[in-house]
Amino acid sequence: MPSFLARLRAAGSREPGAGNPILEGPVDRTLLGLSVPMIMAMVLVTAFGLVDMLYLGRYSREAMAAVSLSFPIAYLIHSIAGALGQGATSLVSRLIGGGDERQLRNFLWHALIVIGIFAAVITPLGLLLAPAALRRMGAEPGVTEGAILYTQVAFASSAFSLLPMVLNSLFRGEGDTIYPFKVMAVALALNVVLDPLFIFGPGPFPEMGVAGAAVTTAVSFLFASLMVLRELRNPRRRVRYDRAAWSWSPALLRGWANVSAPAFVANLSMPLSAYLITDMLAGYGTDAIAAFGAGTRLLSFVFLPTLGISMSMMIMVGQNHGAGRRDRVRETTLLTLRYALILMGVLSLPVILFPAWSLRIFTDEPTVIAAGVGLARWVTLARPMLSIVNITAFWFHAQGNGMMGMLPNFGMRVLLEPVGVWVGLKLGALQGGWLGMAAADLVGGVLCLALLFWRLGAYMRDAPAPVRPAAAPGAPSR
Template structure:
């Protein structure tokens, strides 16, 4: 492993370090949001049925992405700590074993997904006229799932080194490929056949496949973070144990969140397919609006991991504080922007009045909670890297299932869609306050234990 991949985040200005890490990551995530928005835009030109079909697939796609993201957080946490400790061989072993584990999980999910498309989406509320469109899209998407999961996990290992430029560039490559292929495959331009919604799935798979190839080249050839030494079964299981202790609760929780989104989608489906389409447009715009905070949360984990591994505890707390203050300020700015421009933005995707009205309503209510939503994410990431994954998972589950869903059903009965959307704001505010309080206490406790262990070690060495 190259010397340049040793701990790079344990010195220098904390704010500047986080800023320098976040900008490349934000550009990459901006590209991925453009990826989703491009699909939504072109499919929206096919009609409301097609747009609704893609909106129904969003919770399931998010389950798979959440699995990969959760594993990625686990990988980033253990790899960044190993880098902070200066253990290069451990870094290679953990990175390699994480990709093997990811591949095994992909195989099982593809088999399950292909067998459950029809009953699952019927349960989510898809009507008979929309269900065939969903089936055609998801068959292609499932078969390309390996190109979604492996690059996400691999990029997390790269970010653990302090390199966010490369993962950002890898994501941008997928965007450019998707933007080019979407109209060609969907509308049948030139020599390409008109594939409509299937074309959107194929463009996604092609774009992601390129990121798979580039991500593997970076890990194997450039950074040499992959080892081809055959591990013993015990070594392999120990690697998986360390990753899954952090990654499994995170992945499990992240996979449950799309289930929560699916329940909310089913509730909105009672207002008609156009309302679902409008909800789909708004949630994709939301992904774009929250990009800087999401990018910051992606780099906060490696920052905390390296500094905690290097015993730089004061930098951990300062970095967390900076991040939370930024989230509050950015959330306020996005609320002011989207409250006044939501209707115009929605009209760019589809002319249906119900689609526009639903999306606009969402975009002047839910952004009120963006600051809290970002703070909740930052706190749970920090708790996970501090080896408190169960606390992180519990807070997230409380937000989604104890607060959001019951409040959404209650709000629907009283205020219709406005009540459904207001429930999201209330759930984020309450959960964010709990998460921040828990993080402060965990940091104080963990730092005290670590300092006590250091003192015990020094006493023993003296004796």
Template sequence: MTVPMIIGMIMMMSFGLIDTFFVSLLGTEPLAAISFTFPVTFTLISLNIGLGIGTSAVIARLAGQGKQDGARETGSGALMLSFIMVGILAVCGGLSIDFVFQLLGAQQHLMPHIHDYMEIWYFASVFLALPMVGNSVLRARGDTKTPSIIMATGGGINALLDPLFIFGFGPVPAMGIGGAALATLISWIVCSVWILYLLARQRNYILPRLLTVKELAERSRSILHIALPAAGANMLTPIAGAILTRVVAGYGEEAVAAWGVGSRLESFTTILVLALSMSLPPFISQNMGANRFERVKDAYWLVVKFVLAWQLFISVVLWLCSGLLASLFAKEQQVAELIQMFLIIVPLGYGLQGIVILTNSSLNAIHLPMSALVLSVIRLFVFFVPITITMGIFYDLQGIFSGAVIANLLMAMVSVYWFRRSLRVVSAQTHE
């Protein structure tokens, strides 16, 4: 189930990475500006991820129990719910750009760049909700190939349009950083139309109509029971990222630019973990519905061991290629040196971070979303933020980067213990 997801995830994550690469060609100021947007854009993306987790867990369990009508109605409710919730947040975000980004530490001369990007991106985010949640409906049914194709297509369109809109060509004017957001908008609109047609017409996985208010309220309750804690847990990550962005901003625009590039590369190099976090929950939920707990345990330990080995390999590759990657994303020597420092230190914790992410996904899949939320709070505000800030006080940026690795190590140990204990409890309750 995971292998088809990888190509799609590569293309999906290429949105941010390709945007960052082309914007970096405009100079340090635009690169710093788009780096400030990352915690904000990821907050909305995290809401979609949470809604997708809730959707996948509910539909997979209904499918495992043979309740196909309920699964279809739940799919329709999930799409409507995501459109409404993301739309509301996008409007609020658009009205508070100055306040939010000044709070993050963005200097006034960067605000025009941030406005150019975010005013379009907020509008685009509504169209991101539909393919992200729609793909969760497909994955809940065991289809991971089609979501990969849809994500790959969206990423491909974005990659083709980015240089056209950013730098201009012929009758198309150069739009700078705003062109990156416009390319993203167009690609997400295409994916939205595609996923709605596929689910409603070709697969019959959702109802070919809007739900009534009563139906939407009923289905929303089951989705939100898992989705809200899951979304909250995911949204804590960019909140913690925003706090650290504010701390890093104290070291200058060059440090923020390097932090932004490193964060985008991190998303790209942890693709396998993210793919597993999407394919593992439906597998676990369906086996939960069939009361096959031994398969749940085996699957969890298999992915934990694999992710540790794989991400260790990735960290070695990033260390060897750190100089080359830094030179690709930075024109100034100081920025390049900071990017290289990030790539040498931070990836050492990616495998440990992967265990935390997969544990949260597994807890949501066994319908323990509050446990996943508590783990996220512990990870970010007991370990990650305090340790990185404390290390930064004594060792500057190198301390912040090293603190991230230490925090992931401690949290990975807590996560493994928590899941083993939770699975034993749920298994015992079911057998009673």
């Protein structure tokens, strides 16, 4: 496997005509080879928040609450970076599949310009508007001021978040998921070392509390940005600096925006769904809200591996779609469905069998655990169907169809889940709400599976007929 991973990483740095495992290698091994580093990188990104909360929890209760309060606003930066990254991965993979090397390198310059524009807009707007938005939430003054400090540092350093998250997506589009993992591993290691120094202020370091956690994250992502920018000088990279390739291309920007803009809307649907469900649960007390928070964090960890497989599928589908290899698009899609459902079933089993024990990872409050057992058991039982929703979304993204890619997640998060919870609460109180959420996952998964098979069938039927070589002069016709 290590030698195969090395070949897979090298695929993104080979010239046209050289062997590319994504286009030519065994689909199952290639998909798994892409997925393992992708999943590990996603775990590391999630670990950033956990490390901050671990140290801030030892610092003060108000510090933890401040970071939680700032999450919906600070999440805006990650939503933008994630959407730009999805669009970049889709576009790069299709350009590589189509063999358009000049436009591939031209896109890098467009990506750097767009990152600069977004950072220049986000930073002043965030610094100006975030404090008022946080004060309107009505939290304790100490918590609010801590949240303001955290978001000010986050918005002031937004360029450091955008650069590695977006540019790593270019490497993933090449088929290299290993280098982005290394970048995030170095950044997380820095975060682990620097967090206690800037939060607690031992020795010569200043005690900064909540602001220290934000500063540490900014420094870590600054280092990640430098690593990524340096790697773009690698002459063996297919995506690399090339001044001769630069030319202003509205078509490239449209191809990027066609995926990124709908992906941004889909990303915003997740906090919107959480807000709607939390609002409905408020009538059932603090324990219900806390159980929802602990349960969703638990489910997000269970769901991470299948999300990584789905994103790896997007790379393979994008490159093979660009190369006209529809047979490999179909094989990749069906294998991804199989792997995701099997993996999700295996990872869900311990939570389904031991829901209370699983919730204790995030809370030790008996009343919260009692309220969340139904969520941990029933929603986890149905959660494998949610992997189909993400696979469907990424399948459309891979081909540049952002609007169709937006519908599965947006419909699931904003329509089906809130409606399912609302109906369940009306019929069966809190436990009914959890069952309603599980039912929504089942319905959403079945609908997306039907949509995916319908469009995949049409995609294969529309494939151009293979061109037969012309018969030699004088050869008998068949």
